[in-house]
Amino acid sequence: MTAPRSTGTGTGARPSGPAGGRAPKRRGVELVLLLGAVLISVCGYAEVGLAHDGAVPPDAARYGAGLGLLALLAHLAVRLRAPYADPLLLPIAVLLNGLGLVLIYRLDLETPRDQAATPQLVWSTLGVALFIVVVVLLRDHRALQGYAYVCVAAALALMILPIFFPAVNGARIWIRFGGLSFQPGEFAKILLAVFFAAYLSANLGVLAYAGRRIWRFQFPTWRVLGPIVAIWLVSVGVLVLERDLGTSLLFFGLFVIMLYVATGRTGWIAIGLLLAAAGAFLIGSVEPHVHGRVQDWLDPYASIRAGDGPGQLAQSLFAFAAGGFLGTGLGLGHSVLIGFAAKSDFILATAGEELGLLGLTALFLLYALFVGRGYRAGLSLRDPFGRLLAVGLASIVALQVFVIAGGVMGLIPLTGMAMPFLAQGGSSVVTNWVIVALLVRVSDSARAPEPAAAGPGEPARVEERAG
Amino acid sequence: MIRYIRRAAALCLLLLAALLVNAVRVMVVEAGELDANPANRRGPIARWAEPRGEILVDGEPVTGSRDSGQQLRWERTYRKGPLYAPVTGYASQTYGTTLVENARDGILAGTDPALAPLPLWNELTRGRSPGGDVATTVRAAVQEAAYRGLDGKRGAVVALEPFSGRILALVSSPSYEPGVLSGTGPRVEEAWSRLTTSPNQPMLNRALRQTYPPGSAFKIVTAAAALDEGVVRDVDAPTDTPDPFVLPGTRQVLPNEAKGCADASLAYALQWSCNTVMAGLGVDVGLDGMVAAAERFGFDDTTLRVPSWVAKSNFDRRMSPDQLALSSIGQFDTTATPLQMAMVAAAVANNGEIARPYLVERTTTAGGATVERTPRDRYRQAMSPSTALRLQRLMVRAVEEGTGTNGAVPGARVGGKTGTAQHGFGNTGTPYAWFIAWAQADDAARPAVAVAVVVEDAEASRTDISGGGSAAPIARAVMEEALRLDAESRTGGAPGARGGRPSAAPAPVGPPGGPGRSTPPPRRP
Numbered sequence: 001m002t003a004p005r006s007t008g009t010g011t012g013a014r015p016s017g018p019a020g021g022r023a024p025k026r027r028g029v030e031l032v033l034l035l036g037a038v039l040i041s042v043c044g045y046a047e048v049g050l051a052h053d054g055a056v057p058p059d060a061a062r063y064g065a066g067l068g069l070l071a072l073l074a075h076l077a078v079r080l081r082a083p084y085a086d087p088l089l090l091p092i093a094v095l096l097n098g099l100g101l102v103l104i105y106r107l108d109l110e111t112p113r114d115q116a117a118t119p120q121l122v123w124s125t126l127g128v129a130l131f132i133v134v135v136v137l138l139r140d141h142r143a144l145q146g147y148a149y150v151c152v153a154a155a156l157a158l159m160i161l162p163i164f165f166p167a168v169n170g171a172r173i174w175i176r177f178g179g180l181s182f183q184p185g186e187f188a189k190i191l192l193a194v195f196f197a198a199y200l201s202a203n204l205g206v207l208a209y210a211g212r213r214i215w216r217f218q219f220p221t222w223r224v225l226g227p228i229v230a231i232w233l234v235s236v237g238v239l240v241l242e243r244d245l246g247t248s249l250l251f252f253g254l255f256v257i258m259l260y261v262a263t264g265r266t267g268w269i270a271i272g273l274l275l276a277a278a279g280a281f282l283i284g285s286v287e288p289h290v291h292g293r294v295q296d297w298l299d300p301y302a303s304i305r306a307g308d309g310p311g312q313l314a315q316s317l318f319a320f321a322a323g324g325f326l327g328t329g330l331g332l333g334h335s336v337l338i339g340f341a342a343k344s345d346f347i348l349a350t351a352g353e354e355l356g357l358l359g360l361t362a363l364f365l366l367y368a369l370f371v372g373r374g375y376r377a378g379l380s381l382r383d384p385f386g387r388l389l390a391v392g393l394a395s396i397v398a399l400q401v402f403v404i405a406g407g408v409m410g411l412i413p414l415t416g417m418a419m420p421f422l423a424q425g426g427s428s429v430v431t432n433w434v435i436v437a438l439l440v441r442v443s444d445s446a447r448a449p450e451p452a453a454a455g456p457g458e459p460a461r462v463e464e465r466a467g
Numbered sequence: 468m469i470r471y472i473r474r475a476a477a478l479c480l481l482l483l484a485a486l487l488v489n490a491v492r493v494m495v496v497e498a499g500e501l502d503a504n505p506a507n508r509r510g511p512i513a514r515w516a517e518p519r520g521e522i523l524v525d526g527e528p529v530t531g532s533r534d535s536g537q538q539l540r541w542e543r544t545y546r547k548g549p550l551y552a553p554v555t556g557y558a559s560q561t562y563g564t565t566l567v568e569n570a571r572d573g574i575l576a577g578t579d580p581a582l583a584p585l586p587l588w589n590e591l592t593r594g595r596s597p598g599g600d601v602a603t604t605v606r607a608a609v610q611e612a613a614y615r616g617l618d619g620k621r622g623a624v625v626a627l628e629p630f631s632g633r634i635l636a637l638v639s640s641p642s643y644e645p646g647v648l649s650g651t652g653p654r655v656e657e658a659w660s661r662l663t664t665s666p667n668q669p670m671l672n673r674a675l676r677q678t679y680p681p682g683s684a685f686k687i688v689t690a691a692a693a694l695d696e697g698v699v700r701d702v703d704a705p706t707d708t709p710d711p712f713v714l715p716g717t718r719q720v721l722p723n724e725a726k727g728c729a730d731a732s733l734a735y736a737l738q739w740s741c742n743t744v745m746a747g748l749g750v751d752v753g754l755d756g757m758v759a760a761a762e763r764f765g766f767d768d769t770t771l772r773v774p775s776w777v778a779k780s781n782f783d784r785r786m787s788p789d790q791l792a793l794s795s796i797g798q799f800d801t802t803a804t805p806l807q808m809a810m811v812a813a814a815v816a817n818n819g820e821i822a823r824p825y826l827v828e829r830t831t832t833a834g835g836a837t838v839e840r841t842p843r844d845r846y847r848q849a850m851s852p853s854t855a856l857r858l859q860r861l862m863v864r865a866v867e868e869g870t871g872t873n874g875a876v877p878g879a880r881v882g883g884k885t886g887t888a889q890h891g892f893g894n895t896g897t898p899y900a901w902f903i904a905w906a907q908a909d910d911a912a913r914p915a916v917a918v919a920v921v922v923e924d925a926e927a928s929r930t931d932i933s934g935g936g937s938a939a940p941i942a943r944a945v946m947e948e949a950l951r952l953d954a955e956s957r958t959g960g961a962p963g964a965r966g967g968r969p970s971a972a973p974a975p976v977g978p979p980g981g982p983g984r985s986t987p988p989p990r991r992p
Contacts, residue, residue, distance in 0.1 A: 257478070261471045304506040314506065320493045321501030322509050328593060334509050357494045361487060368483045375476040379469060391472055398479035402486060411489040 026087040027079050033091035034071045041067055041098025044330055048106045051331030057105075066121065067098050070128045077132040081139075082444035086377060089443065092370045093436045096421035097124050097429065099363075102330070103350050104424050107343045110336035116343050116424045123426035127433030134437035141441050145385050148198035155191035158184035159238045173244040183427035185247050186418075189396055190434055192251060193258075197388035200262035204384055207263050243289055246403050246415030252276060253399045258392050262384070290413075297413040312338055312346070316408045319349040327356025343424040345416050346408050364401075367420070371398045374439050380446035390442045393435050508538070513595065515539040515560055520575040520598030520833065522555050522567055525607045528600075530555060535650055543568075543649040549642035550614050553623075553672045554605055554826065556775070557645035561655050566672065567601060567826060570774040574599040574830045574838060581838045597833035604633035604828045609916075612948040613638040616941030622899075622922030623673035623805040626945050629813040629905060629917045631843050632822030634773065634806075635949055636918075639677075643669035676778040678802035679921055684886030684901040685797030686745045687811050690737060690858060691850040692760030693748040702733045702857055708747035715788035721746055737861045738869035740885060742796050749795020750788055757795060758784050763849045765810050765821065766803070773806070773826045780807040797886060805919045808903045811849075813917035815862060815882065816905035819855035821846040858882075866904070873939035874904050879915075879950050881906045883939065888921075897923050902938035906946040908954060916949035918942045 042064035049057035057063075071094045078085050101124065105117040138144070144151075161184055165175045174181045200207065240248060256272035259265075284294045295302070300313040310318065319335040322328065333353035338346045352360050374394025378387045397420050404423075407414035418428035493501070501507065518532035518541045529551045531544040543558040545551065556566025564572050573579035575598050582596035583589045589596060613624035617640035626636035647658040662670050671677055693699040699706065710729035712721045721742055728741035736744035749757055761767065761782035771777040780803040786794060793799035803811075806824060814821045823846040830838045850858070862882025865871045871883035886901030901921050907914035920938040 257475050261468060261475050264468070264471045301504070301506075304504070310504075310506040314504075317493055317497075318501050318504065318507045318509065320490070321498040322507075323494055324498055325495070326593075332593075334512055337508055352490070352494060357490060360490050360494070364483050364487055364490075368480060371479050371483070372476065375472060375479070378472050384468065387468060387472065391475060395475065395479060398482060402482040405486050406489065409486070409489050409493050411485065 025083045027075075027083060030078070030087035030090055031075055033087065034075055034094055035068075037091045037095035037098060038064060038068045038071055040095060041102055044099060044102035045105065047329070048102060048109070048331040051329055052106075052109050063101075063121075066125075067094070067101070070094070070125060074128050074131055074135075077135045078440055078444075081135050082440050084444045084446075084448040085440040086373045086443035086447070088369060088373050089436055089439050092366050092373075093421060093433070096363075096366060096370075097127075099351075100347065100419075100422035100424075100429075103347055103422065104343050106331055106354070107336060107347075107350060109331070119426065120424055120429065123429045124433075126426070127430040130430055131433040131437040131440075134434055135440055138437075138441055141386055141389060141438065141445060142383060144194050144389070145198045145201070148195050148202075151191040151198075152195040155188040155195065156234065156238075158188045158191070159242075162242060163238075167243075173242050173247070181426075183425070185242070185244055186425075186427040186431040187434075189247070189250060189254070190393070190431060190438070193254060193392035193396060194389060196255065196258045197385050197392055200258060201384035201388050204262060207259075240283065240287070243287075244416065245283070245290055245293075246407070246417030249403055249415060250396065250399050250417070252279075254392060254395055257395045257399075258388055261391050262388060284413075293413045293415065297410065300410060312340070313408070313410060313414055315339070316346050316349045317410055319346075320352040320409060323353040323356045323360070325357050327352070327354045327359055330354045341416075344418060345404060345414075345423065347419050347423045348405055348408050351422070352409075363422075364405075367397065367401045370394075373443070377439060377443035377446045381442065386442050386445060390439065390446075393439055393442075396435065397432075511539055511560065514576055514578075515541050517541060517577065517595065517597060519543060519558060520577070521600045522551075522575070523600055523602040524551065524554075524605045524610070526602070527607075533649075537651065539651060543646065545644065545646045548644040548646050550610060550638075551605070552642045552645045552670075553637050553639040553674055554603060554610075555645065556672075557648045559648040559655070560651045562648055562659060566775045567603065570772075571601045571827060571830060574601055577833075579838070582832050599830055599832045599838060600835075601830050602828045603826055604628075604635065605637065605826070606635045606949070606952055608948040608952060609636040609945055610638060612636070612944045613920075613941065614640070614642075616920075616944050617922060620922050621667065621673075622920070622938075623677065624918065624920050624941060624945060625674050625805045625809040626916050626918045626949060627809050627813045627822075627824055628949075629817035629914045630822060632813075632824045632846070633828070634824055634826045635916060636945060637674045637806075637826065639671065639673040641667045641669050673921075674805045675773065675775060676804070678778050678780055678804050678807075679899050679901075680801060680888040681797040681803040681808055682886035682888040682899070682901055683740045683742070683745075683797060684808055684811070684884050684903045684919075685795070685801060685803070686737060686740065686886075687815060687858060687862070687884050687903070688761055688764055688766075689745050689749045689752070689757070689795045690733060690861070691764075691815075691854055692752045692757055693733065694854040694857060695760065695850050696752050696756045698748055698751045699733045702861060705730045705732055706736070706744050706747065708744045710741075710743045712743035712746060712792075714746075714792050715750055717789045719789065721792065734861050734864065737858075737884065738865045740865075740870050745796050746792040750792050752795075754784075754786060754791055757791060758782060760850075761801075763847050764814060765807055765847065765849075766801075771824075773824050775826070777806055778804050780804050797888070805921050807919075808901065808921070809917055809919035810846075812882075812884075812903040812905045812919060814849035815855050815858045816907070816914040816917045817855075818852045819850040820848050820852075862905070871902065871904065871939055873936065874902060874943050874946075876906055876943055876946055876950065879906045879908050879946070881943075881946065883942065885939065899923050900936065900938040902942045904939070904942045904946065906950055908950050911953060911957065915953035916946050918945050918949075920945070 042060060045063050046056045046060050049055055074090055078090060101117055101120055104120050108115050108117050162173050162175050173183050173185050175184060256269065260269055283290050285291065296311060296313050300311065300317060303309065303311045304314060315338040319333065319338060322333060333350065335350040335353045336342055338349055351363060371394045374390055378390030381387045381390065400417060400420055403415060404417040404419050406412040418425045420432050421429065521528035522530045529546050531546065532541040533544045534540060535542045539560045545555065554567060556564060556568040558564045558568040568575065577596040577598040582599050609626050613626065613636045617624060617638060619641050622640050624636055624638040625634065627634055643662055648655055708730060710723055714721055723742050725739035725741050728736065728743050731741050731744050765771065766780045766782040769779045781800060783794060783800045790799050794801045810821050810824065823844040825841045827841055829840040832838060859882050862884055863880060866874050866881045866883045870885040874883040875881055881904055883902060883904030888899040888901060899921050903919045905914045905917040920942045922938050
């Protein structure tokens with residue numbers, strides 16, 4: 001889907017800013033790529049119908065028009081309010097979202113009583129709407145810095161809320177009202193990333209240079225480190241109580257990466273890994289739910305030998321193996337054998353079986369590109385808050401992909417989590433669109449010509465407001 | 468901070484690279500192992516996703532497929548299931564396949580590479596060819612005659628075309644409906660346990676896989692050995708065998724059911740089934756000679772396939788003289804499948820040569836193009852042609868005026884041999900009545916059919932006559948149908964012939980050549 005960059009420059013490089021275009025805006029590139037993303041998704045949609053019923057689905061055009069309209073609206077919002085944004089972020093998000101809808105639609109054909117594609121499309125629309133709202137209303141990402149403690153309070157509230165709702169499949173991570181269910185923990189990760197970025201950027205100097213030296217590692221003082229470790233402990237503790245270990249792992253990884261980027265202390269990595277190992281061992285041996293997952297990871301075929309048939313992970317591995325190099329083709333696999341959560345946590349198995357190693361590689365490259373563009377924005381920015389925010393948001397996506405893809409492919413123990421954009425799950429899709437919106441905003445700041453008002457040497461002063 | 472961001476980015480990309488390496492592990496390195504895991508349903512799903520090819524008798528399918536709407540979509544159905552079950556076997560989603568369903572599974576299921584339009588085509592497209600058809604050598608009329616004749620009694624019938632080795636009928640009784648095993652679920656499991664625990668053993672293929680003591684029917688083998696070894700030079704000359712006959716090295720007396728067996732000729736012994744004469748001849752031939760002769764007929768061969776495997780017919784290789792004497796009249800440890808005994812009859816009919824028996828005439832693609840045709844193949848030369856001609860005459864005499872008169876067919880030359888197999892402790896079990904025979908129309912160049920019938924018959928008295936009593940009429944009915952079909956094919960498809968299967972038509976009329984040429988048996992002066 002990667003169109004050559006040169007094609008768009010002619011249409012997009014229109015000097016419009018008051019200070020004149022320093023960097024090309026590349027909005028034309030974005031539009032062309034968006035068109036490609038929508039076309040690929042519509043082709044996938046048609047292919048599913050052709051393979052399954054021998055005919056293009058009757059609503060293929062409507063599906064394409066809907067997805068195209070969403071992409072166009074998002075593009076217009078970016079063109080108007082973030083003209084210098086990275087042109088790859090939005091097309092990748094649209095393509096992944098579109099392919100996710102295709103895969104869910106494909107699985108819907110096997111489960112006539114459980115239709116998930118239409119709700120997913122509704123959630124995607126909501127996500128894009130929220131994307132537009134964020135891009136339009138949030139003029140400067142640094143505004144978020146002032147809401148650091150609001151963010152962390154909201155994050156904790158969102159995480160604690162589901163404890164008062166009944167557990168679903170052993171995890172208390174949903175809140176339900178009416179017919180809708182929502183996973184507040186999904187949204188909490190953005191709030192936490194914002195808080196971490198604000199807190200760390202405000203305390204950069206203290207964190208990096210003060211503190212005791214133990215053996216080869218420089219430790220910060222507890223006065224600085226205390227609050228952050230406390231918040232981390234609370235969030236992880238809440239998640240263990242809710243048994244949503246995937247998200248817990250994600251928060252932990254996010255925290256370690258952002259701390260490392262802020263301070264440059266390899267000691268953080270070491271301590272983080274130690275903590276992770278201790279926590280994993282403790283939870284793995286104490287908590288029966290997780291213990292089962294670890295056992296399943298160590299030997300996915302134990303249930304087959306016990307005569308109980310293949311478990312979910314074994315079925316998932318069968319699906320990937322059936323894909324081979326080129327896959328069976330959309331609509332021709334049997335990943336529905338995975339059963340429960342085939343459309344959400346295990347959506348990647350369908351991609352693996354029907355698109356093959358080739359398709360899976362393409363998906364991973366899309367994620368890598370997305371994460372890479374996020375980091376790119378972080379590198380280009382001057383203000384530490386923006387940098388940390390970009391790094392944090394990009395890392396969320398990378399870690400989430402690793403945790404769930406590694407889980408369903410037997411690389412690490414399986415923990416429930418949504419594959420960004422692909423998987424069924426409203427909260428996840430909406431959250432991911434907000435992540436895209438924030439990255440678009442940050443990348444726009446990174447590439448936009450400097451306004452005359454803010455001097456290049458001044459960002460440090462701006463940050464200090466947040467602390 | 469730039470440096471740390473770069474490192475963090477590298478870490479993230481490393482994680483994604485690890486995913487990719489792991490994907491290669493699962494999807495390429497371990498894929499074959501995972502695909503082959505018996506718990507992986509993809510194999511069965513693909514296998515039953517399309518209707519199976521058909522098994523044909525006289526060009527008409529005796530099988531079918533039914534859309535079950537289940538995960539394993541197409542289930543096997545059978546027309547006249549019990550009649551053809553010993554030929555087709557079953558194709559079950561739960562219990563696998565047997566017999567022709569098993570032996571030509573690749574063709575029927577569409578996985579045989581020969582069905583693909585181009586080499587490696589299916590591997591590239593990940594597709595599967597439509598299931599091909601398997602045309603059998605079985606003739607419906609002959610099969611039905613045999614099935615009617617057994618009438619549910621325990622027993623089996625095998626009919627062969629002696630020159631070609633085509634199996635014209637393969638019946639085992641009592642039989643079963645293989646369609647009840649096709650699908651999955653508790654009803655199939657219940658049917659399976661009912662069939663497998665039934666005392667009648669309906670799923671046992673008695674024609675191919677059950678061995679019975681052949682009794683006096685084995686005397687043809689002993690006679691062939693005696694003639695080939697030169698122990699008997701004149702079939703009408705008296706032999707030096709006393710009646711009663713004391714088994715060598717023992718005090719045990721071998722009785723005769725027939726009269727006039729003392730020093731009787733070979734001809735008389737076969738005509739009236741003298742135990743004493745044949746036991747004595749077996750001892751005279753000696754262990755080595757008898758073993759060699761039995762093996763030339765196919766005994767002790769574990770490799771015979773038709774294409775399904777056939778149980779080993781047994782003739783012991785180490786025996787004392789008294790055991791050899793008993794073995795030579797088809798007792799002691801000597802056992803044979805009905806197919807083996809049909810081959811004995813066919814060997815005599817086909818001038819000593821046994822054509823390799825086969826059940827699959829040809830296989831085709833779904834479009835009808837031939838994939839493979841089974842050629843006529845010589846199995847073994849069981850005896851010299853001259854011995855065969857002399858035995859033909861002796862077997863004809865047994866039918867014309869002897870134990871086998873119930874096997875006679877008007878308008879045809881029929882040779883036969885009866886047998887009674889006693890079994891069980893102290894011979895208390897229900898005896899098996901045997902009749903092996905061959906028939907040649909008076910105006911035909913070569914015999915049309917060789918047949919072996921074995922039937923467990925509680926009514927029969929334990930005499931050789933019983934073979935003629937309960938088994939011979941079944942053989943006669945089978946031979947009559949085979950002769951009728953033979954006559955139709957020789958006159959170029961008379962009314963009533965089931966057309967559409969030229970390949971199944973018996974041997975051409977042209978000069979057969981070699982030992983196959985049928986000449987009148989030499990008249991001895």
